[in-house]
Amino acid sequence: MDGRRVLVTGASSGIGAAVARAVADAGGQVALLARRADVLEGLAAELDGVALPADVTDLAAVTSATEHAAEEFGGLDGLVTAAGLARPGGILDADPGDWRTMLEVNVLGTLHAVRAALPHLTAADHADVVTVSSMSGRRLGSPELGVYAASKAAVHMLTEGLRRELAPDGVRTTVVAPGFVDTPLFEGQRHPTAARLGEVTATQGLPASDVADRIVEVLAAPPHVVTVELALLSIDQG
Incomplete structure (x- = not known):
């Protein structure tokens, strides 16, 4: 990764x-984009990176932040879109506002x-370009995560479209589909399913560092090798 210049969204916590x-x-330069400026700036200082406080749902803000990163690094040659959220709930008992939020962050944010x-x-x-989707984008594990799964399935299809569009320009595109990962994805949510899902991810999920290490392997592969999709689970999830 020496000399690589990578922008990571959702970089204030979890997989990002x-x-x-x-x-x-691994020796790369990293620009960190997320909404929580205080957390972001602390992590950027730790990693000698660039903090980019911005909301991925705001195209103008993301564009401005990306331009700043490119100016600091003299260009970019990697993007990892790890910004994402999950709001559990069935069609009848979920807050419709949560549907919009998931689609705006998970799909439009990407x-x-x-x-x-x-x-x-x-x-x-x-x-x-490495997009972080989910195993839920490949198969539905729980009806309470149907809308979340739909948003992640969209990320899969968007990434496939990007792969075909960008290949002539020499840009590799990979979608990463982890199963349960031990992150705060379900913390602070009111829906009764959230507590159960949070416990499952904490006890059966992969450490976020394991997912990150696999993503770095994708980034560091020889230029002619394209990892189309990387799907991974904890052995405890099965």
């Missing part, structure tokens, strides 16, 4: 923060980050 650490540990980064990625000698 773990990816930022893993990229820095599109915004890619749109902002592409001019810099296509100008690099070789570059990567």
Whole structure:
């Protein structure tokens, strides 16, 4: 990863923060984008990275932040879209506002980050887009996560479209589909399913660092090797 310049969204916690650490540990430069400026700035200082406080649902803010990162690094050759959230609930008992929030963050947030980064990625000698989806985007594990799964299935299809669109420009595109990961994804939520899902992810989930290490392996692969999809589970989840 020496010399690689990678922008990570959702970098203030969970998989995003773990990816930022893993990229820095492997010798890369990292720009960290997320909403929580205080947490972000502390992590950026720790990793000698660039903090980019922005909301992925705001295309203008993401574009401005991405331009700043490219100016600091002299370009970008990697993007990892790890910003995402889950709001459990069935169609009849969920808050419809949660549906919109999941689609805006998980789907539009991914599109915004890619749109902002592409001019810099296509100008690099070789570059990567890694989108963080979920095993739920491949198969539905729980009816209470149906809308979340739909948003992640959209990320899978968007990434496939991007792979075909960007291959002529030498930009590799990979979708990562982890199962349960031990992150605070379900913390602080009122829906009764959230507590159970939080306990399951804590006891059966992969450490976020394991997912991050696999993502760095994708980024560090020889330029002619494309990992189309990386799906991974904890052995405890089965």
